[in-house]
Every structure is written in structure tokens, then in C-alpha cells.
Amino acid sequence: SSPIRSRSLLRTITGENVDFPDAAVDLNETNFESVLRDSPASFAIVEFFAHWCPACRNYKPQYEKVARLFNGPNAAHPGIVLMARVDCASKINSKLCDRFSVSHYPMLLWGHPSKFASGGWQPKQDKSDIVLIDNGRTADHLLNWINKQLGSSFNLDDQKYENKALQSNVTDPEQIARAIYDVEEATSTAFDIIIEHKMIKLETRGSLVRFLQLLVAHHPSKRCRKGSADILMNFDDLFPTDILSTNRQDSENDNGKALLNNFHICGKDVPRGYWMFCRGSRNDTRGFSCGLWVLLHSLSVRIDDGESQQAFTAVCDFIHNFFICEECRVHFDEMCSSVSRPFNKSRDFAVWLWSAHNQVNERLKKEEASAGTEDPKFPKIMWPPNQLCASCSVSTGKKINTTNQTEWNEDEVFKFLASYYGTTLANVYKDKNLLADGGNDGRSEVLSTSTSAIVVPVGAALAIALASCAFAVLAWVWRLRQKNRKYSYRHSLKRAEEKLEVRLF
Numbered sequence: 420s421s422p423i424r425s426r427s428l429l430r431t432i433t434g435e436n437v438d439f440p441d442a443a444v445d446l447n448e449t450n451f452e453s454v455l456r457d458s459p460a461s462f463a464i465v466e467f468f469a470h471w472c473p474a475c476r477n478y479k480p481q482y483e484k485v486a487r488l489f490n491g492p493n494a495a496h497p498g499i500v501l502m503a504r505v506d507c508a509s510k511i512n513s514k515l516c517d518r519f520s521v522s523h524y525p526m527l528l529w530g531h532p533s534k535f536a537s538g539g540w541q542p543k544q545d546k547s548d549i550v551l552i553d554n555g556r557t558a559d560h561l562l563n564w565i566n567k568q569l570g571s572s573f574n575l576d577d578q579k580y581e582n583k584a585l586q587s588n589v590t591d592p593e594q595i596a597r598a599i600y601d602v603e604e605a606t607s608t609a610f611d612i613i614i615e616h617k618m619i620k621l622e623t624r625g626s627l628v629r630f631l632q633l634l635v636a637h638h639p640s641k642r643c644r645k646g647s648a649d650i651l652m653n654f655d656d657l658f659p660t661d662i663l664s665t666n667r668q669d670s671e672n673d674n675g676k677a678l679l680n681n682f683h684i685c686g687k688d689v690p691r692g693y694w695m696f697c698r699g700s701r702n703d704t705r706g707f708s709c710g711l712w713v714l715l716h717s718l719s720v721r722i723d724d725g726e727s728q729q730a731f732t733a734v735c736d737f738i739h740n741f742f743i744c745e746e747c748r749v750h751f752d753e754m755c756s757s758v759s760r761p762f763n764k765s766r767d768f769a770v771w772l773w774s775a776h777n778q779v780n781e782r783l784k785k786e787e788a789s790a791g792t793e794d795p796k797f798p799k800i801m802w803p804p805n806q807l808c809a810s811c812s813v814s815t816g817k818k819i820n821t822t823n824q825t826e827w828n829e830d831e832v833f834k835f836l837a838s839y840y841g842t843t844l845a846n847v848y849k850d851k852n853l854l855a856d857g858g859n860d861g862r863s864e865v866l867s868t869s870t871s872a873i874v875v876p877v878g879a880a881l882a883i884a885l886a887s888c889a890f891a892v893l894a895w896v897w898r899l900r901q902k903n904r905k906y907s908y909r910h911s912l913k914r915a916e917e918k919l920e921v922r923l924f
């Protein structure tokens with residue numbers, strides 16, 4: 420498997436290094452809450468078992484058959500049900516198993532992952548968010564039980580990407596909420612590609628730093644903001660200019676690569692190896708490039724007016740230097756070069772990016788149709804369609820100048836972009852269906868976001884984003900860090916961070 424895939428959720432969590440790791444995730448007292456809290460899945464099943472129990476050993480292949488459908492990068496239906504197990508015979512898990520009143524082995528419970536993370540289960544509870552699975556004896560029985568709960572028709576033979584039932588999300592306004600996971604996946608994948616292809620060179624280094632600054636200040640995922648800040652703050656150690664400029668580059672670059680393995684831009688569980696919002700109905704469609712677009716749009720609606728030209732340059736340079744699709748890069752370069760006046764409103768940059776994306780859609784619509792390469796469930800369209808934003812088009816479907824172009828109301832388009840990529844994108848944790856009490860169980864904290872940089876988490880590098888001109892301050896701290904690192908590397912950063920915190924809070 421590819422290096423990216425090999426860092427899948429399962430291996431990272433379990434630390435297993437076998438060719439065919441179990442699909443069900445082994446949980447214990449130390450990782451139970453965090454894995455369930457951070458899981459993108461809508462539901463979870465936890466099997467409580469004891470490793471000495473013969474019935475549990477016999478049951479394992481049955482449970483695995485179902486788990487393979489839902490867990491891991493090769494799952495046919497990723498992101499729907501997290502299948503996990505806890506060994507109650509392991510001493511460390513005693514309290515955990517008590518919390519869920521484990522009375523027999525194997526015992527299966529079902530519920531929303533966040534409910535497992537924050538709660539427990541008792542057999543005689545009148546109303547509980549977690550329920551006992553009373554008929555999961557075999558893989559068939561268990562899958563039938565799941566299908567009944569979800570109204571689905573999953574089959575044990577379902578294969579990855581042969582999912583005829585995949586729903587198109589093109590016209591469902593709420594689906595973008597799930598894209599928060601894809602934005603994380605795209606960010607992480609982009610950085611894996613940059614490292615794998617040794618794309619950090621003397622001439623591209625600055626461009627990456629500027630893009631990282633943009634991510635630190637405005638990435639919609641808190642953990643990606645934090646991870647970007649970590650990399651940025653250690654950038655000069657990871658990729659020193661003197662090494663990038665010499666012939667020692669390859670071996671030293673490998674050192675940087677090895678060092679960088681300690682940094683996970685969006686946390687150690689990402690990339691997960693699958694897509695949620697950007698999942699195509701075919702193996703070779705959507706995925707990374709869709710996730711990258713969503714990342715760029717979500718950044719564009721989060722910046723302040725004063726940052727719009729810098730954000731534009733950072734995005735254009737990033738695509739130019741680090742997007743490995745040559746044709747995409749060349750076309751995007753052309754669109755960037757055609758901008759004649761600097762942006763001074765964030766609205767104008769967001770609308771420009773939307774329009775550039777539509778130009779790509781228009782071109783690809785024709786190309787994909789003639790080559791037969793389109794994803795039938797996700798055809799290229801002039802976006803947003805009427806079902807997503809009725810007020811965005813002045814005269815929907817009206818033929819203008821004999822071409823089927825839509826006349827857009829750009830103010831309405833911007834309003835829609837800000838709500839779609841700003842608020843809704845990160846709202847998955849506030850969804851009452853996913854969080855029965857609608858409250859904050861800690862999940863919203865993990866990925867909390869805002870439509871501007873005003874609400875960012877506490878933490879030195881992230882606090883910097885509170886400044887009205889996030890880029891400038893961030894760049895200043897970065898330079899300060901580079902200057903002082905020779906003398907007192909960690910001490911000076913801490914002082915700079917403390918100073919900033921005093922100034923900003």
C-alpha cells in the first residue's frame with residue numbers, strides 16, 4: 420500500500436505492524452474516549468470481549484467480516500459505522516467495562532460515537548442513547564440488525580467503490596458539514612505529497628511558509644491550525660536554507676522528511692484513507708482534488724479584507740508550486756495571472772475563486788463528456804445549482820448570448836459561500852441529529868471554527884491569529900523564531916509567545 424494509506428487510522432491507533440491488521444479498532448482505557456470522540460462515523464458498535472473466552476475467539480471472524488465493510492481505507496462504506504472492541508480481560512479496561520455494565524462476552528453496544536465517549540450504559544435504563552445489540556450472533560445477523568437501524572441495504576459482499584447506492588450530495592445543503600473531514604484529509608494528503616515528492620526547495624520554501632501561515636490563521640479545523648503552527652514554528656529546523664541550497668540536499672532532505680514524520684499537520688489519525696463529502700462513486704473520481712477545492716473555498720471565506728491579496732498570492736503560489744497535476748497548475752496559473760488589480764476585499768477574493776472554479780467546471784464538463792470520464796453521480800455543473808441557492812442566479816436557466824450561461828448575483832453568491840463554506844462546513848458537531856442533546860460534548864471543541872479569525876483556540880501560534888492582520892504578526896514571530904533559534908531555541912519562542920499572549924488577550 421502507499422505510504423499515505425499505510426498511516427491509516429487502524430495502524431496508527433493500534434500500533435500494529437502486520438500486513439493484514441484487524442478491521443475492528445482495538446480500544447482501551449487510554450484511547451477509548453479520544454478515538455470515539457474524533458471519529459467521523461455517524462454510529463459506533465463496541466464489542467466487549469475477553470481474550471480468553473472461546474466464544475469470543477469464534478465470534479471474531481464474524482465481527483471482522485462486518486468491520487471490513489465500514490472500517491479502514493478499503494472499506495466499502497467508510498465513515499458510517501465505527502466498529503471497535505474492548506478486551507475486558509485486560510486489567511487496564513476494568514473500569515471501562517464496568518461503565519458499560521458488561522455482563523457477558525461478547526456483548527455488543529450501539530450508539531453515536533460521542534455518546535460512548537462521554538457516557539456509559541446500564542441494562543435497566545428507560546431511555547438510553549446507547550442500546551444493546553440483541554441479535555448479532557453472526558455476521559449476517561449483525562449486518563441485518565445494522566440495516567434495520569439505518570434503513571440501509573448493505574451487503575457483506577459490497578466492495579469499495581462498487582457502491583451503487585451512494586447518494587449524490589450535489590443538491591443537499593447540509594452535506595457540506597461532512598466535508599470538514601475531507602478538508603483535513605486534503606490538507607494532510609497535500610503535505611504528504613509535498614514531502615514524498617521532495618517539493619520543498621529553496622525557491623518554493625517561502626511559498627509553503629506563506630500557505631502555512633494562512634492555514635494557521637484560517638483553517639476550519641482546529642487540529643490542522645495547530646499542526647500547521649507546529650510545522651511552521653519548526654520549519655527552519657526541518658528545512659534549513661543552507662541545506663536546500665546545496666548538493667547535500669537529498670540526504671539532508673531525507674533527514675527533514677524523517678523529522679517531519681513526527682509532525683502531523685492535522686493530527687496523527689489523518690489522513691484516514693477515505694473521503695466523506697468528496698467520495699466518488701467510482702474509484703478514480705473526486706477525492707483529493709475535490710478536498711483541495713473545498714479547503715481553498717473554506718479559507719477564502721474566513722480571511723479578513725486586509726488579508727485578501729496575501730491570501731490570493733498564497734493560494735496561487737501554493738497551487739503553482741505544490742499541486743502535482745500539471746494541467747490544473749497551468750490553467751490555474753493563467754487565471755491567477757489574469758487578475759489585474761490587487762484584491763482589497765475578502766468578498767472579492769472569495770468570489771474570484773468561486774468564478775475560477777466554475778471556469779474549470781465548464782471546461783471539464785465538455786472534456787469529461789467526450790472522454791466518458793465523469794462521475795455519473797457528480798456531473799460538473801455551474802455551481803451553486805438552484806436547489807442550493809435560488810437567489811444566486813438572476814435568471815436561472817435563461818439563455819444569454821445564445822450560450823447557456825447563468826447570470827449571477829455576486830452579492831448573493833458571496834452570502835451563500837460564506838454560509839456554506841463558513842458556518843455549515845464545520846457545523847457537523849452541532850447537528851442535533853448527531854448530538855442528541857445538541858450540547859457541547861467536546862467534539863465541537865476539537866473542530867470548532869468561526870467564519871473569521873476572531874474565534875481561534877488558545878495556544879501560542881494560534882493566538883497570533885487573533886491579531887487583526889494575522890499574516891503580518893505570524894510572519895514576525897516566525898522571523899523572530901529563526902533569528903533566536905541559534906542561541907536559545909525553545910526559550911525564545913516561549914518568550915515570544917508569552918509576549919504575544921499578553922498583547923492579544
Ligand SMILES: Cc1cc2nc3c(=O)[nH]c(=O)nc-3n(C[C@H](O)[C@H](O)[C@H](O)COP(=O)(O)OP(=O)(O)OC[C@H]3O[C@@H](n4cnc5c(N)ncnc54)[C@H](O)[C@@H]3O)c2cc1C
Binds near residue numbers: 713738746751780
Ligand atoms: C486549483 C485546481 C485546479 C484544477 N484544474 C483542473 C484542470 O485544469 N483539469 C482537470 O482535469 N482537473 C482540474 N482540477 C480537478 C477538478 O477541478 C475537480 O476537482 C475534479 O474533477 C473532481 O471534481 P468533483 O466532482 O469532485 O468536484 P470539484 O470540482 O472538485 O468541486 C468540489 C466541490 O466543490 C463545490 N463546487 C463546485 N463548483 C464550485 C464553485 N464554482 N465554487 C465553489 N464550490 C464549488 C461542489 O460542492 C463540489 O462537489 C483542478 C483542481 C483544483 C483544486
